[in-house]
Every structure is written in C-alpha cells, then in structure tokens.
Amino acid sequence: MKHVKFLFSLILLIPVLIISNEIYDQTANEARGLEIAKEVDVRDTGFNNSVVELEMILRNKQGQESRREMRNKTLEVDGDGDKSLVIFDKPRDVKGTAFLSFTHKEGPDDQWLYLPALKRVKRIASNNKSGPFMGSEFAYEDISSQEVEKYTYKFIKEEQLNGIDCYIVERYPVDKKSGYTRQVVWYDQVKYIPHKIIFYDRKNDLLKTLTYHDYEQYLDKYWRASKFEMVNHQTNKSTDLLFKDYKFQIGLTDRDFDKNSLKRAR
Amino acid sequence: MQIKKFLFLLIFLFSINISAQELSGLIATESRLFPESPLNDKQVGTYNLSFSFKPELYYELDNGDHSFLFVPFLRWDLNDEERTHFDIRELFWLYYSNDYEIRVGIRKVFWGVTESSHLVDVINQTDFVEDIDGEQKLGQPMINFAYIQDWGTLDLFVLPYFRERTFAGEEGRFRFPLLIDTDNELYESEDDKNHLDFAARYTNTFGDFDVGISHFVGTSREPRFIPAFSQGVTRLVPFYDLINQTGIDIQYTTGGWLWKFEGITRHSRAQRFFAFTGGFEYTFPDINGSGIDVGVITEYLFDDRDQQNLPSNPFDNHIFIGSRLAFNDVQSTDLLVGSVINHETGSMFLNLEGSRRIGESFKLNLRIRGFANIDEEELFYGFRKDSYSQVELEWYF
Numbered sequence: 001m002k003h004v005k006f007l008f009s010l011i012l013l014i015p016v017l018i019i020s021n022e023i024y025d026q027t028a029n030e031a032r033g034l035e036i037a038k039e040v041d042v043r044d045t046g047f048n049n050s051v052v053e054l055e056m057i058l059r060n061k062q063g064q065e066s067r068r069e070m071r072n073k074t075l076e077v078d079g080d081g082d083k084s085l086v087i088f089d090k091p092r093d094v095k096g097t098a099f100l101s102f103t104h105k106e107g108p109d110d111q112w113l114y115l116p117a118l119k120r121v122k123r124i125a126s127n128n129k130s131g132p133f134m135g136s137e138f139a140y141e142d143i144s145s146q147e148v149e150k151y152t153y154k155f156i157k158e159e160q161l162n163g164i165d166c167y168i169v170e171r172y173p174v175d176k177k178s179g180y181t182r183q184v185v186w187y188d189q190v191k192y193i194p195h196k197i198i199f200y201d202r203k204n205d206l207l208k209t210l211t212y213h214d215y216e217q218y219l220d221k222y223w224r225a226s227k228f229e230m231v232n233h234q235t236n237k238s239t240d241l242l243f244k245d246y247k248f249q250i251g252l253t254d255r256d257f258d259k260n261s262l263k264r265a266r
Numbered sequence: 267m268q269i270k271k272f273l274f275l276l277i278f279l280f281s282i283n284i285s286a287q288e289l290s291g292l293i294a295t296e297s298r299l300f301p302e303s304p305l306n307d308k309q310v311g312t313y314n315l316s317f318s319f320k321p322e323l324y325y326e327l328d329n330g331d332h333s334f335l336f337v338p339f340l341r342w343d344l345n346d347e348e349r350t351h352f353d354i355r356e357l358f359w360l361y362y363s364n365d366y367e368i369r370v371g372i373r374k375v376f377w378g379v380t381e382s383s384h385l386v387d388v389i390n391q392t393d394f395v396e397d398i399d400g401e402q403k404l405g406q407p408m409i410n411f412a413y414i415q416d417w418g419t420l421d422l423f424v425l426p427y428f429r430e431r432t433f434a435g436e437e438g439r440f441r442f443p444l445l446i447d448t449d450n451e452l453y454e455s456e457d458d459k460n461h462l463d464f465a466a467r468y469t470n471t472f473g474d475f476d477v478g479i480s481h482f483v484g485t486s487r488e489p490r491f492i493p494a495f496s497q498g499v500t501r502l503v504p505f506y507d508l509i510n511q512t513g514i515d516i517q518y519t520t521g522g523w524l525w526k527f528e529g530i531t532r533h534s535r536a537q538r539f540f541a542f543t544g545g546f547e548y549t550f551p552d553i554n555g556s557g558i559d560v561g562v563i564t565e566y567l568f569d570d571r572d573q574q575n576l577p578s579n580p581f582d583n584h585i586f587i588g589s590r591l592a593f594n595d596v597q598s599t600d601l602l603v604g605s606v607i608n609h610e611t612g613s614m615f616l617n618l619e620g621s622r623r624i625g626e627s628f629k630l631n632l633r634i635r636g637f638a639n640i641d642e643e644e645l646f647y648g649f650r651k652d653s654y655s656q657v658e659l660e661w662y663f
Contacts, residue, residue, distance in 0.1 A: 059597055066596045090663035093629045094598070095290060108521065110471075119376040123476045127522040128551035132445060135596040164569060181556065201555065212651065242342065259469070260414055264362060266324065266335075 026154075033153030036117050039193045041148045045223050046161045049075045049252035055242040061235065067091075068134055074145075075257050081105055082145040083257040087265045088134075098265040099259060101126075104146040114262035121259050130179025136238040137208060137230040139179055150174055151183075153186070157190070161196060165189040191215075193223045201234075208232050218248050270272040289323035291337075294660040300439060308436050313330040317342045320355070332359045337405075341396065348435030348448070349395040355405045364410035367412040374453045375423075376482060377467060379517040379526045380543040380647055382565045382586035382606060386513035388482045389465060393396040396650070398440050398635075399617070404429045417496035418470030428459035428485050432502065442648040444493065452492065452509045453485060454535065461485050461508070479513045484508065486534065488577035507534040507577075522549045527566070541569035545586070552594075561590035563604065573645075580645035584608050588617075597623045611641035631658040 007040045013047030056068035068091040075083040088097045096116035103109045115122065129141040151171035159168050166186040173180055181204045186196040194212055201207040214226035228241040256259065267585055298314040318341045325334040328618035337356040358371025378386040396402035409424040430451050448660040455461035461486025470477055489504035511532040518525040528540035545565030553560055569582035588604025599618040607613070616636035623629050633656040640650040 015267065044284060060596070079539070089431075090626070091623060092290065092627050093623060093660065097660070119374050121376075122379075123471075123517055123519050123524070124549075125519060125524060125549045127521045127549065128559060130555070131552040131559045132594045135594055135598060169558070177551075185481075210597065253364075258414070258419075260367065260412060260653075264330075264367070266326075266330075 002157040002259060003195075005110050029155040030098055030153060030237055032155035033171070034148075036155065036167050036169055036187055037148050037151070037171070040194070042188060043192045045076070047076065047219065048249050049073070050248045051250060051252070052246045055233075055244070056134065057240040057242070059238045059240075061237060066135075068136075073252060073256060075118055075252050075254070076103075079105075081109070082149050083254070084145065084252070085261065085265065096266060098262045099263050100259070101145065103207050103255075105147045109144065112259060112262060114152050114265065121265070127177055129177045137232045137235075137237055138228075138241070141178055141180075142172070142174075142210070142230070143202065156184070158204060159186070161186045164195060166195060191223055193225075206233050216246075219244055220246065277342070277402070285601055287556065288324040289321065291326075292660050293320075293661045294318045294658055295642065296656060296658045298439075298654050298656045300652060300654045302653060304439060305443070305498070305651050309441070310437060310439050313485040314346075314439075315344040316349065326647055331362055334358070335360070343395075343438075346395070346435050346438030348433065349438055350601075351395065351432065353393065353404050355403075357405070365414050368411075369408070369410040369412075372407050374403050374405060374578070375408075377412075377478060377513070377515065378528050379476070379478075379515045380528045380545070380565055381526075381547070381563055381588065382604070383543045383581055384528075385478060385530045385541055385543055386478070386515045387579065388480075388487055388513070389423065389512055391487050392539070393432050394440075395432040395434055395438070398646075404432070418468055421465075421469070422469045423463075423465040423467075425463035425465065425484060426460070428453075428461060428506070430459070430506075431489060433504075439652045439654070440649050444500055444502045445505045446491070447494065449496075450503055451489070452503055452505045454506065455485060455660070456458075457521070459485075474519050474547070476517045478513075480513045480515075482509070482511045482513075486532075486577065488579075490575070507536070509534045510647075522550075522551065525554045528648040532571075534576065537572050539569070539571035539576070541571065541579065541582075543567045547590075549590075552616060557594045559590075559592040559594065563588040563590065567606070578645045581606060599623075608641065608644065611643060612639050613641045614638040627662045629662065631660065632656070633658070 003046045004139060016071060018173050051071065051073045051200050054072055058066040062254050067090060071087045077083055082205050088094045098114040098117040100112045110127045111124050130174050133140050133143050151173055152172045156168040156170055159166055167189055169183060169185050173182050179201060180199050181202060182200050184198040185194050187194055193215060197210040199208040207231055210230045211230060212225035212228060215223045217223050224243065224246055226243055227249040231238045289331040296316040300310065300312055302313055303308065320337060320339045323336040335356050335358060339353045339355045340350060341351055347414045356367050356373055358373050361368045364503040371610040378384050384400065386581055390403035391406065392400050392403040393404045403497060405430060407427045410416050411422045413420045413545050428557065430448065433446040434449055436445055446516040461484060465480065465482040470519065486507045488510040489506050491502035492505050493500050494503045496624060509532050511530055511568065513528065515528045524547040527542065527544040531538060543565055545563065547561055547563045549561040567581040567584045567585040568577045568585060571579060585605050586604060586606045593599040599622040603618045606615045616638060618634040620632040621629060636653040637646065637650050640647050
C-alpha cells in the first residue's frame with residue numbers, strides 16, 4: 001500500500017514537475033532574452049553623439065516613389081534615453097521643419113516641433129506611437145531611440161539568417177499605445193546587432209518586416225546599417241531608409257538639442 | 267514703386283557670389299471667390315486673383331557660427347492696390363555661441379501657445395492685407411540677444427523702428443465702411459515710428475510645463491482709429507499708443523492633452539486691461555490603425571478692455587471650437603476646421619484650412635472663411651459680406 005501511495009504521489013507530481021519546468025524554461029528564456037537586449041544596448045553605448053544624412057524612399061502598391069531627405073543628430077544621455085533632432089530638407093515645402101525629441105527609458109517622451117513658416121516652436125503630444133512617420137511605413141515608435149526598458153523579452157531559439165548565426169528574440173512593447181502586440185527580432189550572435197524584425201499588429205496578425213542591410217563599423221566599435229527596408233504585408237507599401245555620411249563624436253552638446261537649436265536648424 | 271525696389275533687390279541678389287549659398291523659396295497663385303456682393307460697389311466683386319513670390323537666400327560662415335538670411339516678399343493683387351505690396355520679411359545676421367545668440371536685422375519672432383488668438387505675440391506688426399487671421403507678419407528691425415543658461419533662456423530685444431499695420435484699400439474686401447488713411451498715421455510718441463521699443467522674454471521647460479514670461483515697452487502694434495475729415499471725405503486715421511504689456515504663456519503637455527493659457531495685462535494712457543485665452547487640444551492618434559490623427563481644440567477668449575477708447579479686440583468673450591485632422595499620408599494632407607463664436611450674440615466666424623502636397627514641389631492650399639449671423643456690435647461687422655473660399659497653389663524651388 002505504501003508503495004502504491006508513493007507511486008500515486010509520484011504520478012500526481014509529474015504534471016507539477018512539467019509545469020514548473022515550463023515555468024523555469026519560461027523565466028529562463030525571458031532572462032536570456034533580456035540579457036541579449038542588454039548586451040545589444042551595452043555594445044552600442046558610448047558613441048556620445050552622431051550625425052547622419054537620411055533619404056527616405058516611399059513606395060506605394062503600384063511601386064510609385066516619393067522621396068524625403070533629412071538629417072538626424074543624436075546625443076546620448078547618461079541614465080536616460082537619447083536626445084535627437086531631425087531636420088527636414090525635402091520635400092521642399094517642409095524644408096526647415098525640425099523635430100526635437102527627448103526619449104525616456106520610462107514614461108512618455110518629450111517632443112517639440114518647429115514650424116518655419118510661423119517661426120513657431122510647438123510642444124507636441126507624445127501619445128502617438130503607432131502613427132506613420134512622414135507618411136512612411138515607419139511608425140514613430142520604430143524610429144525613436146530603442147531603449148531596453150521599452151519592451152519585455154523572450155528568447156525563442158538560435159537560427160541562421162542568410163548564413164549568419166542569430167538569436168531569435170520576441171519582444172513585447174510595454175507602452176499600451178504601441179501598434180504592436182509583439183516583434184520578432186533576429187540578433188547577430190557575434191556582433192549583437194539586429195538583422196531583421198517582424199512586426200505583429202494589435203490583433204497579432206503579421207504586419208511588417210524590417211530588414212537591415214550593409215552594416216558598417218564606426219570608431220572600431222559601433223555598427224550602423226546603411227539601409228533599412230520596411231515592407232508592409234497588409235498594404236504592400238514599402239519604405240527604404242538610406243543612411244549616409246555618418247559622423248561620430250563631433251562635439252554635440254545639450255545646446256544642440258534645445259528649443260533654441262530648433263529655430264537655428266537648417 | 268515697390269515693384270521697382272523689389273526688382274532691384276533681385277538683381278542684387280543674383281549678382282553676388284552664390285557659390286556657398288543656398289537659394290530656395292516659393293511662388294504662389296491665389297484665387298478667391300466671394301459668393302456675396304460687397305457692401306460697397308467699388309470693392310472686389312466675385313473673383314480675385316493674386317500672386318506672391320518669396321525667395322530665401324541663406325549664407326553660412328564658420329561652420330554655421332555665423333549665418334545670414336534674406337527673405338524678401340512680394341504680393342501682386344489684381345484689384346486691391348493696397349494689397350499689392352513688398353516687404354522684407356527677414357534680413358539678418360546670426361552669431362551663435364555656446365551660451366548666447368545674437369541676431370541683428372529684420373526678423374519675425376513668434377511667442378505663445380494658443381491657437382485661436384496670439385495675445386502674447388507682440389514683436390511683429392500684422393500684415394493684415396495678407397490674411398485677416400493675424401498670423402502673417404511684417405518684418406521687424408531688431409537687435410536680439412539670447413542668453414541661454416541651465417535656468418532658462420532670456421531674450422532681450424531692442425526694436426528701433428516701427429512698422430505700420432497694412433489695411434485693405436478702397437477696392438479690397440475686408441475693410442470698414444470708412445477707409446483707413448494709411449498715409450497719415452498718428453503716434454503717441456513724439457519720435458513717431460522711430461521710437462525705440464524694448465522687449466524681454468524668459469522661456470524654460472519644467473518637466474511637462476513649457477513657460478514663457480515676457481514684457482514689452484513701446485508703440486502698440488494695434489492701432490485705434492480716429493475719424494478725420496479732409497477733402498470732403500471722412501477717413502479713419504490709425505493712432506498708435508505707447509504701451510507696457512506683460513504676458514505669460516503656459517502649456518502643460520500630458521499624454522494626448524495640451525493645456526494652454528496665454529494672458530496679458532496692458533497699460534496705456536487710457537486704461538490698464540487684462541485679456542486671456544485658454545483651453546485645450548486633445549489628439550486621438552492613429553484612429554483604428556488608419557494613420558489618421560484627429561484633434562479637438564477648445565479655447566475661451568476673454569478681454570476686458572474699453573473697446574471705445576482702445577484698439578478693439580474682436581474676440582472679447584468668445585469661444586473657439588475646432589478640429590484638426592492629419593492624414594499622415596505621403597502628400598501630408600491636413601485639415602483644420604474651427605469656429606469662433608460669440609455665445610451671447612450668436613455671431614460666428616468660421617474657418618477651414620486644408621493643404622496637400624502634389625508631387626514633390628507643389629502644394630495646394632484650400633481655405634474657406636465664413637461670417638455668419640454677424641451682430642452689429644462685432645468689430646468685423648464690416649466683413650459680413652466677405653465670406654470667401656480660396657485656392658492657393660504653391661510651387662517650391
């Protein structure tokens with residue numbers, strides 16, 4: 001009888017063990033996902049400031065193109081998200097328009113817009129995460145500074161992508177106003193940089209795929225892709241972002257990222 | 267005369283070395299349709315055509331530490347000779363250092379946060395023939411020193427020359443029954459338009475609050491009118507008082523909310539009065555994943571000035587309700603509809619502004635302005651037949 005009881009208890013314990021094992025796996029995968037995201041962040045820390053020229057090519061379903069040109073200045077902030085200033089050059093009717101944002105690890109970002117025709121600096125609402133940036137397939141949340149704290153993570157598996165060993169990590173936006181339920185990211189196992197992101201919308205349907213191309217290394221440390229390609233699977237529209245003339249550590253300070261700098265931006 | 271001056275400037279502009287400069291700008295054609303006959307049969311009838319030209323020349327030295335900007339502006343109007351005018355919108359030199367900026371020349375400056383009125387914004391004169399919304403401004407000569415510190419930005423202005431407000435001529439719409447005599451203005455100051463004006467403004471951001479405090483001493487940009495009889499006609503002569511005006515503007519930004527307030531107190535010989543505009547704008551972003559943002563705006567406008575002895579403010583106890591639509595599409599289509607209402611008399615001023623890019627360098631602007639149920643007491647009673655729709659095509663180069 002005792003043996004039977006023992007056996008019976010063992011049988012009862014099996015599902016408990018399986019569940020706890022799963023819980024263990026889950027927390028272990030969450031921890032590993034977070035660890036990878038942190039490593040990605042650490043390896044990209046310390047560039048201090050940078051400036052880059054951007055060209056955006058928007059394509060509609062029929063393949064018709066529309067172009068945008070802008071410049072982006074970035075300043076790292078100790079213990080918080082980056083500051084960034086985007087100055088628009090083309091199309092010509094928005095020339096001189098400038099967008100200043102202070103990203104924060106937690107809580108909403110601070111954003112100001114400069115309208116050159118009215119000479120007006122406007123503080124704008126930062127609750128727009130999911131809306132399109134300049135009519136493109138990039139949402140505001142796609143182009144803003146990617147802070148570790150903006151997502152929770154789960155490691156999925158290791159997989160090769162175009163012959164490169166990658167970690168696949170799922171991440172889940174913390175902000176409820178995000179347009180996504182989840183993103184699946186392919187991180188390079190050696191360089192800790194993203195190669196691909198698949199976005200799922202609020203209904204968890206496949207929405208967009210972002211791929212990174214032609215990475216180049218700067219200051220012997222920081223990897224920057226020369227091209228981002230975003231394809232929207234629901235609308236068949238796409239946007240390419242081309243980066244050129246990256247410059248790092250050019251002496252930008254907080255003064256280059258204040259409301260006065262918006263009025264000076266050209 | 268003004269056109270000659272302008273052509274001379276253009277020749278000058280192209281004759282100097284352009285190699286390290288940037289030339290851009292826009293040319294626009296504007297058509298206006300007035301469905302109602304004017305009050306006075308000398309005024310424009312149903313249709314008006316107008317052209318404008320605004321080139322922009324920019325020059326940079328020392329990696330941008332020094333820069334120079336020149337923006338002349340020309341408007342030619344088919345009917346109203348007062349509306350055909352030339353102005354230097356901007357012509358200034360900027361020096362930029364780590365904790366200060368100096369600007370010397372002709373400039374446009376904007377102060378404030380609210381949408382339906384701009385009480386705090388006193389530096390530039392309104393170019394009223396350009397647009398009756400008060401947002402088009404004449405270039406103001408100035409020396410501006412901006413001191414930028416951790417505790418905020420302090421801007422000091424010396425304004426050595428006064429610009430008179432522009433008003434529609436005899437053939438123009440948007441005029442009062444009596445013509446305004448824009449050639450014989452009167453000033454409280456003995457120095458007339460050469461009176462030296464001063465202004466100071468402090469701005470800073472405290473977390474979710476953006477705050478500005480300003481003070482202006484000098485000739486009021488708003489005139490009052492004195493009837494004068496000469497050569498058999500009675501005209502209104504603009505009179506510009508000396509004023510002291512203190513203003514404050516605050517915006518509190520949280521989530522999709524923008525809470526806005528602008529208040530002024532102005533002192534002139536006749537009276538000290540108080541005025542404010544306050545309200546909110548709330549934005550619903552990316553409605554149902556469409557990419558379209560919808561904003562709702564509500565503001566209350568109050569002004570307790572003595573409207574008889576001071577320059578009139580048409581909005582002294584009015585409510586503004588509006589909505590802003592941004593389609594966030596490739597053509598950057600947007601639409602703003604709004605109405606300023608006097609809730610006691612029912613007078614309504616309606617406004618619709620839309621714009622859309624065409625191709626890479628054209629932009630189409632649509633504007634509809636309506637005056638409905640205008641009470642005799644309202645300042646713009648004279649505009650009651652001047653509702654119009656406008657289509658403007660801009661070419662950017």
